[in-house]
Amino acid sequence: xxxxxxxxxxxxxxxxxxxxxxxxxxxxxxxxxxxxxxxxxxxxxxxxxxxxxxxxxxxxxxxxxxxxxxxxxxxxxxxxxxxxxxxxxxxxxxxxxxxxxxxxxxxxxxxxxxxxxxxxxxxxxxxxxxxxxxxxxxxxxxxxxxxxxxxxxxxxxxxxxxxxxxxxxxxxxxxxxxxxxxxxxxxxxxxxxxxxxxxxxxxxxxxxxxxxxxxxxxxxxxxxxxxxxxxxxxxxxxxxxxxxxxxxxxxxxxxxxxxxxxxxxxxxxxxxxxxxxxxxxxxxxxxxxxxxxxxxxxx
Numbered sequence: 001x002x003x004x005x006x007x008x009x010x011x012x013x014x015x016x017x018x019x020x021x022x023x024x025x026x027x028x029x030x031x032x033x034x035x036x037x038x039x040x041x042x043x044x045x046x047x048x049x050x051x052x053x054x055x056x057x058x059x060x061x062x063x064x065x066x067x068x069x070x071x072x073x074x075x076x077x078x079x080x081x082x083x084x085x086x087x088x089x090x091x092x093x094x095x096x097x098x099x100x101x102x103x104x105x106x107x108x109x110x111x112x113x114x115x116x117x118x119x120x121x122x123x124x125x126x127x128x129x130x131x132x133x134x135x136x137x138x139x140x141x142x143x144x145x146x147x148x149x150x151x152x153x154x155x156x157x158x159x160x161x162x163x164x165x166x167x168x169x170x171x172x173x174x175x176x177x178x179x180x181x182x183x184x185x186x187x188x189x190x191x192x193x194x195x196x197x198x199x200x201x202x203x204x205x206x207x208x209x210x211x212x213x214x215x216x217x218x219x220x221x222x223x224x225x226x227x228x229x230x231x232x233x234x235x236x237x238x239x240x241x242x243x244x245x246x247x248x249x250x251x252x253x254x255x256x257x258x259x260x261x262x263x264x265x266x267x268x269x270x271x272x273x274x275x276x277x278x279x280x281x282x283x284x285x286x287x288x289x290x291x292x293x294x295x296x297x298x299x
Contacts, residue, residue, distance in 0.1 A: 007152035018083035022238050029076035036071050047280040049298055054205035069276035081126045085157035089130040101244030109136055114180030114224035118190040118215055120267045121279035123232040131242055133162035138185040143168045180222040190215055191267045193284060201289050202260035205268055210287045216259030219252035226251050228266050
């Protein structure tokens with residue numbers, strides 16, 4: 001079935017952007033970041049508020065410097081993703097200059113126990129998706145956009161022989177459970193805020209954040225191997241380092257407070273490697289604990 005015409009137009013626009021030389025692409029990203037700041041755009045406001053929440057002891061000048069770097073990196077990441085989406089995966093993967101833990105992923109796949117890959121919003125997670133699919137089939141959980149056109153666009157740009165996209169909705173758990181019981185691989189972005197009632201509050205940068213329990217519930221019930229992975233930018237150009245590491249065993253704890261604290265601690269550890277590469281433009285702390293008396297810090 002063909003995607004809607006509007007989705008095909010979006011793909012054409014992404015294809016054209018993806019044909020820009022890297023130097024031009026990054027210059028355009030820097031211009032977008034500057035525009036966000038000047039217009040006080042949503043991305044700028046959310047990133048600034050998040051940095052105030054997670055680095056309250058920093059001097060304003062320190063947060064301002066990081067804020068600039070976050071917006072620049074975020075804009076560049078968005079544009080480089082358009083390039084990765086519209087170019088052959090083999091070409092994209094040539095930008096992986098370092099591989100750390102690749103054999104760990106291959107061994108986990110070969111074990112037949114099933115593999116859960118927790119991939120934080122750090123560096124370029126779309127490049128990570130392409131690397132994972134180059135090793136074999138993987139089911140990737142995603143939160144569909146509200147727009148049907150946006151969803152059709154994502155289906156188009158992420159389509160690959162080894163990638164199966166699973167909507168983050170009720171039936172998803174059954175689909176993922178089946179994949180894991182058959183020894184397959186599942187990729188999950190673990191730092192998205194779930195709906196109220198679907199998660200547990202756990203510390204994230206010292207502040208309670210509603211955290212998904214999907215990773216830990218799947219790990220506990222299937223016995224799958226849980227890994228954490230990311231593609232980190234190294235150097236000023238389009239160079240990346242792949243990292244795959246084991247998740248602490250407490251991720252599969254039946255005590256969800258322990259399991260979600262483990263998950264957030266790992267995401268935080270990775271984000272602290274280079275805070276500018278983490279997605280601070282996402283409203284991570286919108287929902288607050290019922291007994292805290294707090295309201296959303298983004299209002």
